[in-house]
Amino acid sequence: MEPVKEISGRAYPFGQKNVDTDVIIPSHWLKTITREGLGKGAFETLRQNPDNLFDSDEFKGSPILVAGDNFGCGSSREHAAWALLDMGIHAVIAPSFSDIFSGNAFKNGILTVVLPQEAIDRLVEVAKTDPIDIDLEAQTVTTPFQDRFTFEIDPFRKHCLMHGLDEVGLTLERGDAISGFEAEVRADRPFLAHGVDLAASA
């Protein structure tokens, strides 16, 4: 995954509360074989309105979403995170998130920022006309108008995001231990050390 240090740019001044995973990505998109391409289905119902935020020339492709309370509630589908990422969203700011959604978002390198409702109200106002900036290292959200909000984040998640580590990435960091184990197996249980002879079956 790409390391996340700073995310800045325009933000969707969305602000809606209780946005569930069916709103983020309707269930008929779940039969796909890819994670990519789901951006087309993101917020599909809302986007049936021709004047919607997500397709407007001004906001389309914004990296930040400012949302209301309880964002991502509903099912456990990881497709919700895949869909946001596919439409170019790398951070969501809201007063609260469903646990499963924030876990899925984290797994996919999306930063979820929790700020109080007053801060959200202010950011929605600013986002209508101006960009905002999230600095993960400093744990701040700032605007061109000297607003400065600090946020909390689990240190482990921060470390993973800043270094672009997902769960697979973390285990890959243990590559030496895995290689060491494989060497032991080759010595002690050689019959388990090799499976398909790829050259022979090619």
Add this chain to the structure above:
Amino acid sequence: MANTAPRTLYQKIWDAHVVERRDDGTCLIYIDRHLVHEVTSPQAFEALRLAGRKVRRPDLTLAVPDHNLPTTARRDGEGHRIPIKDAQSAQQLAALERNAPEFGIRYIGDADREQGIVHVVGPEQGFSLPGATIVCGDSHTACHGGLGALAFGIGTSEVEHVLATQTLLLKQSKTMEVRVEGELAPGVSAKDVVLHITGVLGAAGGTGYVIEYTGSAIRSLSIEGRLTVSNMAIEHGARAGLIAPDEKTFAYVKGRPYAPKGEEWDKAVAWWASLATDPGATYDKVVVIDAAAIAPSVTWGTSPEDVVAITGVVPSPDSFADASKRDAAQKSLDYMGLVPGQRLDSVEVQNVFIGSCTNSRIEDLRAAAAVLKGRKKADTVKWAIVVPGSGLVKAQAEAEGLDRIFIEAGLEWREPGCSACLGMNPDKVPAGERCASTSNRNFVGRQGPGARTHLVSPAMAAAAAVTGHLTDVRELV
């Protein structure tokens, strides 16, 4: 590290696969064999591609399509592929066919002789081995535990994790011994044993456990029978099932394409023979079952725990102590169109399915053919199919003339695949109709929307085909 305390089979396999132990007890466990099919792998491969990652050990990975494949001919007279009508199915199959070679993984194609259901192919190819850790993005992976392997199903994100790292982060399970002692009565098969166990434990009885099946009745089973038993561990809630490897296991594995050879073979047998649970080792729970009490069995409801002997009757919901069970039983009976007190052997079936990773190996087909030989299916049975578990099983059955017995009895002889085990390919049971099925799940809609499934052994399925109703096979032999 010397470990002298007596250990169970599960503990020994676990200990031999710990790469690292964390403070909270979570272990990084090495995975020896990874089976991949088309349904749960596309997004895992895609994630690797997006992250620019490789498959760590393509040689420990084997890919084979099974769930979506139609069981009718796959090539026309000129050898061209016959297109698959369902676009979603075709897309999933095409993805695996593309992904496997891209990541350097051996792919057994839809028209290859070795193609079949992953859980039939793994043991048959000697890819699945005793004492190994084996995973697949599929809940019936426990099947391979019949060889004495620690085998279990995983989700798509774990498939990705194994592809990239050849490991999984796991916590140890509790252990349960299910001991089946005594001699099985004539006409009672491995399938009846596991249906009976599921009835005794309940669908959630094994939740949180890895089960080791022990006892003289289990040891008396052939390896194929043991695979049948372990296959359904998940139907009583267990993550995995295990049966200690013994001489029969070694004889089964020997000489298979990917099995160890020469000096390595001797080392392997020595290690496998050391894996059996030590005398004095304890399990977290022990359940003892009297083999003599097991009859040819059949399910009446929509959970695999809804098991009765074929000589029994449909139970009354009132016979269940707890209210949620009564409620569930009533719903099951409504769905199944059965009434309490009805004799199971009076229930008419319109469909018969012999196949699935539970019962599609050569011994299963022999057992069904033994009943069907010289007989004809009842006219009221509209659809009866026999689906071998792999192309090699198919070839073996044809060499033995079993295909002719099936065809002469009026059954269809098909290409290998998951078939009517689940409604993901064209083989479905019509709504409202019944099927005597050798598969492992009788869930609502599993064999197609509205389909009514009765789980039985291959011999019992064959008997139902002959009489047109669920039948005690002992009356026909």
